[in-house]
Amino acid sequence: GNYWLTIMARLKPGQTRDTATAALRGVQRQIWEATIPRNMRAEYRERYLTESFMLAPAATGDSSLRRSYGRPLVTIMVVVALVLLIACANIANLQLARGAVRRHELSLRLALGASRWRLARQLLAESVLLALIGTAFGLLIARWGGRLLVSQLSTPASRVFLDLSVDWHVLIFTGGVAAATVLLFGVAPAIKASGVAPMDALKEHGRGTMGDARAGLTSGLIIAQVALSVVLVVAAGLFVRTFTSLTGRHPGFDRDRVLLVNVDAERATVVPAQRVALYDHIRETVRAVPGVSDAAVSMVTPVGGHGLVLRAEVAGGAPLPDDGHGGQAFTNVISPGWFGAFDTPVIAGRDFRDDDRTGTPLVAIVNQTLARKSLGGASPLGHTITLTTPGRAIRMEIVGVVADTVYFSLREAAPPTVYTALAQFYMSPVNLAAVSLSVRATHGPPASLTRSLAAAIGGVNPELALTFQPLAGQLNASLTQERITAVLAGFFGVLALVLAGLGLYGVTAYSVARRRTEIGIRIALGAAPGGVVRLVLTRVTMLVGVGVIVGAGISLWASAFVASLLYGLEPRDPVTLIGAAITLAAVAAAAGWLPAYRASRIDPAEVLREA
Structure with missing residues (x-):
């Protein structure tokens, strides 16, 4: 059944969402009982029957989109609000300084x-x-x-x-x-x-001193700026490190030399029963194209945003645990050479062969995760695996074990996976209206093969609809949310540092200008230039130190909110926190040094004449 569909409904005049929900839940048990899948396991049946219908207002968009992008968008809005507060504190400080002048x-x-x-x-x-x-x-x-x-x-x-x-x-x-x-x-x-x-x-x-009462409000605003800047720099560090961790993760295959070609035969004048032979012909034709190292056909490709999961049981093995996929295994239908095209090693047993066809014993290849979760440390070779599809159970002999690869998301661990032979396709040929042809380039960028591949496939059947995309591009597309979050958080983090630096520079320069007479007298009485620099930087250090402590506390408290957006590190990551503190300290030192140096170069005689 199509349980992924979303039903759109319009309320009757005078009907509210609450009353409609109540009426719907009165008949939901009957609806579930009439639609329960025939092969559903007993432990999932009761859970299915107790699911509740939910009505959500369509004005707010599809709920799946809100689940995917709601928290990142809220996070970015909070980041923008913090930058606005930093800018406002900066302006308020400048207004106070200008008013004092x-x-x-x-x-x-x-x-x-x-x-x-x-x-x-x-x-x-x-x-x-x-x-x-x-x-x-x-x-x-x-x-x-x-x-x-x-x-x-x-x-x-x-x-x-x-x-x-x-x-x-x-x-x-x-x-x-x-x-x-x-x-x-x-x-x-x-x-x-x-x-x-x-x-x-x-x-x-002309005789202002640092003891002026206005310094209190100014100091408070500077501390607030530094604290908020720490929060933003920590957030930027977490999101950027998450993105780099995901892009640097090895997915179990070579992402750089594979070109994905979507072959759509829906409108081609090819009867469904002949589609497997057509795709096999295309594969052999493409393998002969100069610059092609290997080519293979499959129903789905890694991190493509979709896939088929089926109940899988290995004879003599334990049932697969319910670890997010309902105790089911990811299933892919592939041709011989698919593992070679993706540079995924066969750990034990063999790859599919051209003689694995209809009429020969059904065979399957499983990944390491399925073998480990089902049989522990035992070899699955020779065991029978049963795939349960709507209406039938298919038994196959396991002839190989391959390395784990990522399928659903780079964030997830490799799921239990079963590979079956394309030439032994166990469903209706109608389901093979479109397949993915994965082409491995001998050298260079795989996109350079696009023209020659289009010509070769067009020579087999010009009615096929083709789209081309490098595998690396598909993986990059799967990280769009993480990339945008990292870029925006990084940009606003840098902007916060710039604003904090400008604020510190402005307040320090204003403080030095207010204290010209005091500093001039100190120098006239024998104060060394280094002592004047330390005098000015001491206040900057104190303000930044307090701001960093406050900002670190806020970051530790707020880190739980973004935990679900991170990968490969803890929300309260000490490296990120220490890095943010060091960065703020460096910015503060740079912002305070120039006014402090100028203060040490004040001419006492000139200042006393002005006074």
Whole structure:
């Protein structure tokens, strides 16, 4: 049965989803009993009969897509929000610094009769203008970034079409974010700056010290920036390392020299009973093409996004455990030479031969995982394996054992796998309307064989529909989610580092400018340049240290959320955490060094004349 289908329904007028669900569950037992597969094992029968119907609103999209992409999208949205907070903290710090620099000007305005509300309104208007300019540039970048994202999601074999144009929904959301940014991070600096006392500001002009009360808010914002940057750098490290682990995993076959050719005979004038002979003819023709090392035909290919699983039992062996595939085995139908084309070694026994055909004893080859889970350490050669298909049970003799290969996903372990001979196809020939021809190149990129292969296959039957894709491209397409997550997280991680560095540089430079008189006096009294550098960097080190500790704590707490998106490492990976801390420390050192060096070069005489 087609149990993978999704049924779309429209509610009657006045009917709610809850009432429809209740009505449906009242008859679900009858529906399950009428549709239960004939060969279902007893332990799965009760589970099948107790499954519940679920109605989900179609407006939110297909539930399988939400399951696949929901958590990565939420993760990226959280990353974007954190970058926005870092940028806002940066702007708030700059506004505070600018307001402090303008204290003398603002105090004169107040002394000349300007109201505090008027000053606050002026400063707030500047924040609004800044937000509008940033929003406009952001929308332009979003249009370019959207096209780039779609191009990254698409593969040669599967083009993605998404409308990412900027509509009124996007404009309202972006405008709301800009307004919230102004309210949260523009109002407080404006009120702080407009609250200046004229006499105090005039007295302290040119004589600011680090003990200024404004340093508290500035320090808090810097600590927040560093902490959020640590979180983003840790996330970027986890996702990038996950992607590199998956791309570097050996799948059990050679991914670089194989070209996949999908051969579709659905519209060709070939009767179903002659399809096996047609595919065999194509295989022999392609093997004679210059540059081809080997070629083979199969129903499915590794990590192709689909496959057939059947109940498999080895005589004298234990039942396969229910480890995510319902105690079933992945099944593939292949021609001789398939293992050679993929460079998958035969561990024991033999490969399929051309004389494994209809009328001869049925044979099968199993992988190491099936042999281990069914027979432990014993050899499966000579044992009988039974595949249960809808309506019949097929018994075959195991004649070979091959190395494990990945099939469903690079994230998963190799499943128990049974290979059967194409020439002994045990289903209706109608199911062979399309097959995959796997061609191994002698040398060079396999895609270079496309023209010669198309000509050779067209010479056999010009009515066949052909599509070509390198096996490496199919594997890369299976990692689209991981690649996009790693690229976006890495980009925003670098952006967070840049923003944190700019924020640290700006605050340190502002602090040095406020303390010119103090530093000049220190140098006049004999302070060494190295001592001045240490004085400035001590505060930077303290702020960064606190921020790193806070960020590490947040990262450890939030790591469980992304655990399902990772591969090959733990969410609380110490290497990633330490690497993020070292990276932030390096950025902080670079950001603080230039202002500290300039402070050590202050001329005391010039500063005292200015004072």
